[in-house]
Each structure stands twice: as structure tokens, then as C-alpha cells.
Amino acid sequence: MKEATIVGAGLVGSLWAVYLTKAGYNVTIFEARDDIRKADISAGKSINLALSNRGWKALETVGAAEEVRKIAIPMYGRMMHDLEGNLTFQPYGKENEAIYSTSRGDLNAILMTAAENTGKAKILYNHQCIDINLQTNELTFLNKKTGEQVHHKTDVIFGCDGAFSAVRYVGLQRTDRFNFSQNFIADGYREILLPANEDGTHKLDKNALHIWPRGRFMLIALPNEDGSYTCTLFMPHEGGENAFDKVNTREEVDAFFKSTFPDFYALMPQIADEWDNHPLSSLAIMRSYPWHHHKTVLMGDAAHATVPFYGQGMNAGFEDCTVLWELMQKHNENWEAVFEEYSATRKPDGDALQDLSLYNYLVMRDYVADPMFLLRKKIEAKFSTLYPNKWMPLYSQVTFSDIRYSVAHKQGEVQNQVMDEVMAIPGIEEKWDSQEVIDKILSLV
Amino acid sequence: MKEATIVGAGLVGSLWAVYLTKAGYNVTIFEARDDIRKADISAGKSINLALSNRGWKALETVGAAEEVRKIAIPMYGRMMHDLEGNLTFQPYGKENEAIYSTSRGDLNAILMTAAENTGKAKILYNHQCIDINLQTNELTFLNKKTGEQVHHKTDVIFGCDGAFSAVRYVGLQRTDRFNFSQNFIADGYREILLPANEDGTHKLDKNALHIWPRGRFMLIALPNEDGSYTCTLFMPHEGGENAFDKVNTREEVDAFFKSTFPDFYALMPQIADEWDNHPLSSLAIMRSYPWHHHKTVLMGDAAHATVPFYGQGMNAGFEDCTVLWELMQKHNENWEAVFEEYSATRKPDGDALQDLSLYNYLVMRDYVADPMFLLRKKIEAKFSTLYPNKWMPLYSQVTFSDIRYSVAHKQGEVQNQVMDEVMAIPGIEEKWDSQEVIDKILSLV
Ligand SMILES: Cc1cc2nc3c(=O)[nH]c(=O)nc-3n(C[C@H](O)[C@H](O)[C@H](O)COP(=O)(O)OP(=O)(O)OC[C@H]3O[C@@H](n4cnc5c(N)ncnc54)[C@H](O)[C@@H]3O)c2cc1C
Ligand SMILES: Cc1cc2nc3c(=O)[nH]c(=O)nc-3n(C[C@H](O)[C@H](O)[C@H](O)COP(=O)(O)OP(=O)(O)OC[C@H]3O[C@@H](n4cnc5c(N)ncnc54)[C@H](O)[C@@H]3O)c2cc1C
Numbered sequence: 001m002k003e004a005t006i007v008g009a010g011l012v013g014s015l016w017a018v019y020l021t022k023a024g025y026n027v028t029i030f031e032a033r034d035d036i037r038k039a040d041i042s043a044g045k046s047i048n049l050a051l052s053n054r055g056w057k058a059l060e061t062v063g064a065a066e067e068v069r070k071i072a073i074p075m076y077g078r079m080m081h082d083l084e085g086n087l088t089f090q091p092y093g094k095e096n097e098a099i100y101s102t103s104r105g106d107l108n109a110i111l112m113t114a115a116e117n118t119g120k121a122k123i124l125y126n127h128q129c130i131d132i133n134l135q136t137n138e139l140t141f142l143n144k145k146t147g148e149q150v151h152h153k154t155d156v157i158f159g160c161d162g163a164f165s166a167v168r169y170v171g172l173q174r175t176d177r178f179n180f181s182q183n184f185i186a187d188g189y190r191e192i193l194l195p196a197n198e199d200g201t202h203k204l205d206k207n208a209l210h211i212w213p214r215g216r217f218m219l220i221a222l223p224n225e226d227g228s229y230t231c232t233l234f235m236p237h238e239g240g241e242n243a244f245d246k247v248n249t250r251e252e253v254d255a256f257f258k259s260t261f262p263d264f265y266a267l268m269p270q271i272a273d274e275w276d277n278h279p280l281s282s283l284a285i286m287r288s289y290p291w292h293h294h295k296t297v298l299m300g301d302a303a304h305a306t307v308p309f310y311g312q313g314m315n316a317g318f319e320d321c322t323v324l325w326e327l328m329q330k331h332n333e334n335w336e337a338v339f340e341e342y343s344a345t346r347k348p349d350g351d352a353l354q355d356l357s358l359y360n361y362l363v364m365r366d367y368v369a370d371p372m373f374l375l376r377k378k379i380e381a382k383f384s385t386l387y388p389n390k391w392m393p394l395y396s397q398v399t400f401s402d403i404r405y406s407v408a409h410k411q412g413e414v415q416n417q418v419m420d421e422v423m424a425i426p427g428i429e430e431k432w433d434s435q436e437v438i439d440k441i442l443s444l445v
Numbered sequence: 446m447k448e449a450t451i452v453g454a455g456l457v458g459s460l461w462a463v464y465l466t467k468a469g470y471n472v473t474i475f476e477a478r479d480d481i482r483k484a485d486i487s488a489g490k491s492i493n494l495a496l497s498n499r500g501w502k503a504l505e506t507v508g509a510a511e512e513v514r515k516i517a518i519p520m521y522g523r524m525m526h527d528l529e530g531n532l533t534f535q536p537y538g539k540e541n542e543a544i545y546s547t548s549r550g551d552l553n554a555i556l557m558t559a560a561e562n563t564g565k566a567k568i569l570y571n572h573q574c575i576d577i578n579l580q581t582n583e584l585t586f587l588n589k590k591t592g593e594q595v596h597h598k599t600d601v602i603f604g605c606d607g608a609f610s611a612v613r614y615v616g617l618q619r620t621d622r623f624n625f626s627q628n629f630i631a632d633g634y635r636e637i638l639l640p641a642n643e644d645g646t647h648k649l650d651k652n653a654l655h656i657w658p659r660g661r662f663m664l665i666a667l668p669n670e671d672g673s674y675t676c677t678l679f680m681p682h683e684g685g686e687n688a689f690d691k692v693n694t695r696e697e698v699d700a701f702f703k704s705t706f707p708d709f710y711a712l713m714p715q716i717a718d719e720w721d722n723h724p725l726s727s728l729a730i731m732r733s734y735p736w737h738h739h740k741t742v743l744m745g746d747a748a749h750a751t752v753p754f755y756g757q758g759m760n761a762g763f764e765d766c767t768v769l770w771e772l773m774q775k776h777n778e779n780w781e782a783v784f785e786e787y788s789a790t791r792k793p794d795g796d797a798l799q800d801l802s803l804y805n806y807l808v809m810r811d812y813v814a815d816p817m818f819l820l821r822k823k824i825e826a827k828f829s830t831l832y833p834n835k836w837m838p839l840y841s842q843v844t845f846s847d848i849r850y851s852v853a854h855k856q857g858e859v860q861n862q863v864m865d866e867v868m869a870i871p872g873i874e875e876k877w878d879s880q881e882v883i884d885k886i887l888s889l890v
Contacts, residue, residue, distance in 0.1 A: 174609075178627070179627060181626030
């Protein structure tokens with residue numbers, strides 16, 4: 001029997017387990033946490049996340065999409081809330097194109113169950129990886145229930161243990177010529193649960209991702225199935241007027257929300273009571289290379305953790321499954337060849353994903369509040385509808401296609417230059433819908 | 446009694462131990478290796494290193510310079526060897542200014558002995574740090590002789606355990622918002638021992654650092670006291686025509702040296718026999734921030750490991766001692782305040798050191814073979830002699846002063862712009878020694 005080991009039964013690890021069983025592997029997954037389906041613990045980090053094309057595609061390949069679709073709420077665009085409570089809606093793509101708000105815990109549970117239901121994958125909980133020998137494929141786990149150390153020898157190892165991956169820290173990072181960086185950005189985040197109306201309905205338009213863009217910081221809200229919203233405030237940890245270190249006491253919380261998010265405050269005047277329900281957390285970009293060593297490989301956040309502003313972290317991790325799966329066929333499961341090519345070809349996509357994610361923070365917290373930016377996107381959308389083969393907006397390339405992130409990133413930069421020229425046309429605000437503008441773009445692409 | 450713990454009895458750790466005893470501390474040093482004074486092992490990495498102003502200054506403060514001076518060989522400049530064996534000498538600074546070739550092992554031994562001789566520092570060998578609790582100041586060591594784990598609780602911890610610092614990997618890297626990167630450059634190095642003449646004399650001019658600059662790669666040689674030279678070949682690991690992966694067999698080694706370093710080959714025709722005496726090693730830049738957490742701090746390579754091309758790694762680590770020592774007085778040994786200021790103010794110097802080190806690889810392997818570069822440096826040296834208050838060449842700022850690395854780096858960039866203009870004067874090769882050139886520089890600074 002072919003044996004494979006996965007470290008981490010998070011989103012990527014549990015999905016990848018399903019893939020491996022399809023290829024006839026016996027899979028053992030070691031997970032540091034307890035079983036989130038049984039214990040009353042969260043799956044960590046954000047409560048819900050936006051699932052989009054790359055994620056769906058990877059789920060579909062192994063027949064896991066259907067179950068997920070039942071719990072996924074489509075969001076067709078961004079709904080911007082200004083200081084006066086005025087709303088502006090910006091569609092994400094074409095009609096029917098949406099990103100899907102999905103509960104992290106439920107999604108993870110579906111995938112773990114899917115893995116177990118194959119009959120070929122077993123998950124060992126409360127097993128924390130603490131050591132790995134990359135030469136002999138031996139792993140050491142700490143059984144957190146008994147305190148004992150467990151040794152496990154295997155044929156091939158998939159490190160799906162997230163941003164703070166032990167497979168990477170105690171394994172790859174100690175190999176010669178392994179490049180690595182962990183960069184925490186200046187901003188942190190805190191979640192806030194905006195409850196449903198008493199009748200269980202949503203307090204805001206359910207089919208949009210809500211944003212309160214405030215220049216240097218922002219609040220966002222994604223809908224949950226029970227009528228509530230998971231809201232997240234992203235802001236600098238310290239420094240400047242609006243920073244987490246200035247919002248501590250009940251009075252400060254109250255005053256901050258009253259003055260900066262008045263319409264949100266009106267929906268949730270009890271904000272000060274619930275401020276401490278979720279911790280203040282940090283955000284980091286982690287880059288590494290290579291992503292493999294002999295028969296061990298990194299996937300998902302373990303390889304390319306990013307900041308969450310493009311809603312692509314999980315989607316990228318799921319796409320890692322798609323990429324590895326194709327390479328498995330190509331190299332006939334010669335793992336070293338598979339990993340070699342995966343590492344070399346997928347790395348630029350991980351880098352691009354991270355650059356795009358950082359850039360999209362500016363878009364969300366700042367640009368979307370600027371009418372000229374929205375106009376720019378409207379022109380792009382129009383041109384793209386007229387000439388779909390000549391132009392796919394960057395957001396669509398990233399979110400609604402499976403164009404490589406690195407290619408999308410480059411094409412986005414070219415588009416940006418074109419649009420800089422277009423927006424410089426005198427009187428563009430009046431004539432944006434004219435043939436002149438279309439001709440201008442045609443002359444530039 | 447005040448207690449302090451140092452991890453690593455390398456160059457920085459053993460020197461810093463002397464400092465701490467002067468301040469009345471009882472110091473315990475844990476060192477992973479055996480005692481290099483007793484065992485027949487090398488102190489690791491290069492066999493000799495260039496000691497310069499910042500290093501001497503730190504040694505002098507605690508009276509350790511005198512012993513070191515006995516084993517230090519002055520090198521007054523660079524001696525370039527071209528393909529035909531022609532020699533060009535470029536002085537490093539003013540007359541009598543030199544950098545000093547020093548045996549790593551002997552230097553380390555002098556410093557360990559100095560620490561022990563204070564009667565207040567003890568070194569525990571074969572103790573490898575494997576865990577650290579930054580909240581409680583508890584360290585765990587593996588006794589490599591007995592296999593037992595040793596626990597040690599202390600008041601303040603100095604991580605002087607080098608580029609692959611355990612204090613950093615298992616301690617600081619796991620703290621929230623700790624930024625870190627390890628970047629291996631494309632090039633590696635291999636050492637070669639060029640033996641003395643039979644009568645014990647040196648085969649090359651003893652008072653120079655010898656360089657065979659070859660554009661994309663280089664060979665250098667530093668003198669040892671016994672008449673031998675430690676030579677180091679720096680070259681890409683792979684890719685291109687001249688790379689380590691192309692030089693493996695005896696024939697390849699022979700052919701490579703014969704064709705690229707003919708005068709060196711003439712001195713050492715047995716090179717192929719000795720090629721494997723030293724391993725092929727990698728080179729990395731390691732950046733981290735902050736350098737402290739509560740009562741634990743990083744010093745030397747643990748904080749800012751760099752590539753060796755400016756000969757400043759150890760000097761910078763010794764200067765860390767100078768900086769910490771001054772801050773200890775300033776903050777009256779309030780360690781958290783000391784570490785806070787050390788981390789914030791010294792970090793830009795670590796970064797500058799690393800940028801300068803990378804830049805100087807280009808200088809050594811390439812620019813010094815260019816007559817126009819040498820002319821440029823000659824003009825700078827002349828102007829600097831005439832107007833010492835207006836101009837100190839970058840190399841002198843770094844090597845013969847204690848100007849902060851970050852300041853030197855910036856001033857160097859300004860100087861570069863000035864010299865670009867000077868070198869663009871038509872006919873500069875003829876009139877470099879004229880008043881016109883001096884006036885030009887005066888008009889620009
Ligand atoms: C605030 C926030 C919002 C986000 N929003 C989105 C979004 O909208 N869309 C999107 O696509 N992405 C989003 N992401 C990113 C997404 O959360 C990650 O990319 C995704 O979780 C990565 O999945 P993973 O399986 O690689 O890692 P994880 O989900 O982190 O899973 C890792 C698993 O490994 C386990 N583990 C860790 N260490 C060990 C060990 N030593 N031994 C054994 N097991 C271990 C963990 O317990 C966990 O179960 C967001 C992230 C954040 C922080
Ligand atoms: C090829 C080369 C040439 C160089 N040339 C120069 C030069 O000319 N001039 C110059 O100034 N610098 C030079 N350097 C840089 C210089 O070697 C370093 O900057 C210097 O050694 C740093 O001193 P350190 O004490 O911080 O670290 P190290 O000298 O590396 O000492 C670290 C000590 O910690 C011990 N240790 C490691 N891990 C543990 C653990 N887990 N537990 C306990 N102990 C541990 C090690 O055994 C070692 O004794 C060169 C470096 C290289 C690689």
C-alpha cells in the first residue's frame with residue numbers, strides 16, 4: 001500500500017487528503033487541535049472566508065463542492081459605507097459572478113468528513129508535530145492529551161500546517177540554502193460579531209461584502225447563514241490617531257465607532273460590551289523557497305501565507321492541490337520530480353498572490369471610497385464586456401479565473417498603465433461612456 | 446549576585462562575557478561545541494578574519510586588545526592579481542592604516558581565556574541550547590556528552606549563538622510580530638590552504654589582502670602567522686560557465702585553476718589534491734527585528750549575520766558590545782530599557798552593514814579590476830587628504846572609523862553621486878591630478 005502523511009487537518013490538509021485517497025493512498029493526518037466537529041473550539045482565525053473560483057475548482061475535482069455549496073452565501077459585489085451612511089455598490093464581476101461567504105469551521109468539518117468517508121484517511125487529533133527528519137521521513141509528534149512523544153515513519157510528507165508551520169520551522173528552515181522571511185505588517189485585526197435581527201434576518205444586504213473604507217484603516221463585514229455578520233476591523237497596531245493602542249477602554253471603543261462608523265454603531269450600540277470577545281491579532285506575509293526537500297513538501301499557508309485582503313489565501317491553498325494533482329499525473333507519482341516542478345513553477349504564483357494581497361488592502365481601505373477609482377473600474381468593466389478577449393479586469397483574473405497569479409499580476413500592471421492614460425483624458429468624467437474612450441483603450445492594448 | 450547567561454562562546458559571546466564581569470555579573474556561557482583550546486576541532490567557518498577599527502575599539506575597552514595584537518598581521522591594502530599575473534596594489538587607507546588578518550581559533554581562545562581569567566565567568570561546553578522560555582528566562586540545553594537535558598533559569602539572556610541562532614529560531618521567531626528573513630545568496634565558498642615556503646616564509650606579499658578578481662567570481666587570500674595563506678574561492682553554486690557544480694573532478698579543478706588563476710596555480714600545483722579538504726559552504730544574510738524580547742537579546746551574527754565581503758561581520762558583533770555597554774551605563778542596567786534602545790537604534794546599522802557587505806562583493810570581485818574604478822578611488826583619496834573634514838572615503842568610514850554603518854552607507858551614496866560627475870569630466874584620466882578636479886568636487890560637496 002502507498003502511504004502518505006499530512007501534517008495539519010486545516011482547510012488545505014483535509015482537502016488534499018481526499019485527493020490522495022483518490023490516487024490510492026492510505027493517508028494519516030496529524031492535527032494539533034482537537035476535532036472541531038466535537039469540541040467547542042473555533043477553527044482559528046476568521047470565522048468566515050470568501051471562497052471563489054480557484055477554490056471551487058479544486059473542490060469540484062474531488063466532488064466536494066456540492067456539500068460546500070449548501071453553506072455558501074454569494075456576495076455579488078462590495079457595498080461601501082461612507083461616514084454619512086451613504087451606500088455605494090460596486091459589482092465584483094459580471095452578472096452572477098460572486099464570491100462566497102463560507103463558515104471556516106463548517107467548511108473544515110465538511111472536508112474532514114469527506115476525507116474520512118473515503119475510508120482511506122484517518123485523522124489523529126491532539127498530535128502536534130515537533131520534529132521532522134527530512135532525510136528519513138520520520139516525524140515526531142507530541143500527543144497533547146497524554147504528553148507522550150509519538151514517532152511516525154512514512155513515504156511522503158505534506159506540510160499543511162499553516163502559517164506557523166512546524167514542518168517548515170523545524171524542517172525546511174534548517175536545511176542549507178532555504179530562503180525564508182516572515183514579515184508582519186503594521187496593521188492588526190479584531191473580529192466583531194454583528195448579531196442577526198430578532199427574526200433571524202440579516203441587518204445589512206446579505207449578498208454583498210460590506211466595507212467601511214476609512215483611508216488608513218477599514219471595517220468589513222461578511223454574512224453568516226444565521227443572519228449574523230462577521231465583521232473585521234483592520235487598523236495599525238500603534239502610531240497615528242486611529243490605531244488599536246488608542247482604542248482600549250469602553251469609552252474609547254464607543255467614541256471610536258460613533259465617530260468613524262456611525263451607521264454601523266447604530267446597528268450595534270453594544271459594541272463596547274463585545275469588543276473583547278475576540279483577540280487582537282497580527283497579520284504576516286511568509287515567503288519561503290524551495291517548498292520541498294526530498295519527499296517533504298509545503299502546501300497552503302505553510303508555503304505562502306499572506307495577508308487576507310484579496311480573500312485568496314485559502315483559494316490559493318486549494319489551487320496548490322489542483323497544481324500538485326496535475327503534476328502527479330505528469331510525473332507518474334515520482335514525488336521528487338513532482339515536488340521539484342511544483343516548487344519551481346508555483347513559487348512565482350505564491351509571490352504574486354502576496355504582492356496582490358498587499359495591494360488590495362489599499363484598494364479596500366482607501367481607493368474604493370474614491371469616485372475616480374470607481375469610474376476607472378466602470379470603464380474597465382465596460383471595455384471588458386465589449387472586448388472580452390482583450391481585457392479581463394485584474395480582480396476577475398484573480399477571483400473568477402484560474403489564470404496564474406503571476407500572469408494576472410503582470411497583466412494587471414500593464415492594464416494600470418493603460419488606465420492611467422485613459423483617466424488623464426480631459427473631461428473623462430463626462431465622456432467616460434463615449435466611443436473616444438473605447439478607441440483610446442483599443443489604441444493602447 | 447547579578448546573574449547573566451550567554452548562549453554561544455564564539456567571538457562575540459566570549460568578548461561580551463568579559464564586559465559583563467566588569468559590570469559585576471556572574472556569567473554562565475553555554476557553548477554547543479567542545480572547548481576548541483583542548484579538542485582538535487576548528488572554530489568553524491573561515492580560518493582567519495580581518496579585524497579592523499570597530500573590533501579593536503571593543504577589545505580595548507576591556508583590555509583584551511594587547512593579547513590579540515600579538516597574533517594580528519597588518520594588511521595595508523589589496524593586491525590584485527590579473528590573468529597574466531600582473532599585480533596592482535591599492536592601499537586601504539592612509540599610511541599605517543591597515544586591517545589585521547587574525548586566526549579565528551586563536552582569537553576565540555584568547556577571548557575565552559580572558560573571560561575565564563576574570564574568575565566570574567564559566568563556560569559549559571557541549572551544551573546546545575534547544576529551547577528557551579522568553580517569559581520566565583528558562584533555557585533548556587542538550588548535554589551532547591551525556592544526552593541529558595539541562596534546565597537553567599537566569600536573569601538576563603544574551604543570544605550570541607551565531608547565524609543559525611537557537612535563541613532566535615526557537616525563541617524570538619515564535620513571538621508575535623517578529624520579523625525575520627534568511628536569504629542565501631547564489632554564491633558559495635570553499636577554502637584552500639596555500640602552504641608556506643619550506644623555510645616558513647610567505648609565498649605572497651604578507652602585508653596585503655590578495656584578490657584575484659574575475660568579474661562574477663573571485664579568489665582571495667589572507668596571511669597566517671605560520672607563513673601559509675587561507676584562500677577562499679567565492680563563486681556561484683550553479684549556473685553559468687564558472688560555478689561550483691562545474692568543478693568537481695581532479696581534472697576540472699586542475700583546468701579551472703590553470704586557466705583562471707595561473708599565477709596562483711604556479712604556487713600551488715597540488716590544488717586538485719587539496720580541493721576537498723574544506724567543504725563547499727553557503728552564504729546568507731539574516732535580518733531580524735526586534736532584536737530583543739523582555740530580558741533576552743540577540744548580538745552578533747544571531748542578530749545580523751551577513752555575507753563576508755566587507756570583512757565586518759565580527760567587527761560589527763564586537764561593536765554591539767560597545768553599544769550595549771554604553772546603554773548599560775545610560776539606563777543603569779535596566780535591561781528592558783537597554784534592549785529597547787539597542788534594538789531600535791542599532792537595527793539600521795545592521796541593515797546598512799548587510800547592504801554594504803553585498804555591495805562590496807561587486808567591488809572585490811569586479812570593480813577593483815577596472816582601472817577607472819581604481820582612478821576614482823585615487824581621486825577620492827587625494828581629495829580626502831586635502832580636505833579631511835569634507836570627505837572620508839566610504840571604505841575608511843566603514844573600516845577605520847566608528848561612524849555608524851547607517852550613516853556611512855548614506856554618505857557613501859552621496860559620495861557616489863559626486864564621483865559619478867567627476868568621472869564624467871572629459872579627459873579625466875589625464876587631468877585627475879589637476880586643480881580643476883578638486884574645484885569640481887568642492888563645488889559639489
Ligand atoms: C483574518 C483572515 C481572513 C481570511 N480570509 C480569507 C478569505 O476570505 N478567503 C481566503 O481564501 N482566505 C482567507 N484567509 C486565509 C486563509 O485563512 C488561509 O489561507 C487558510 O486557512 C490556509 O489553510 P491551511 O490549511 O494552509 O492552513 P490553516 O487553515 O491554518 O490550517 C493549518 C492546520 O494545521 C494545524 N497545525 C498547525 N501546527 C501544527 C503542528 N505543529 N502539528 C500538527 N498540526 C498543526 C492547525 O491546527 C490547523 O488545523 C484569511 C485569513 C485571515 C487571517
Ligand atoms: C567565510 C567567512 C569569512 C568571514 N570573514 C570575516 C572577516 O574578515 N571579518 C569579520 O569581521 N567578520 C568575518 N566574518 C564574519 C564572522 O565570522 C562572524 O560575524 C562572527 O563569527 C560572528 O560572531 P558570533 O560570535 O556572533 O557568531 P559565531 O562566531 O558563529 O559564534 C557562535 C557560537 O555559538 C555556538 N552555538 C551555536 N548554536 C548554539 C546553540 N544552539 N547552543 C549553544 N551554542 C551554540 C557556536 O558553536 C559558536 O561557538 C566571516 C564569515 C565567513 C562565513
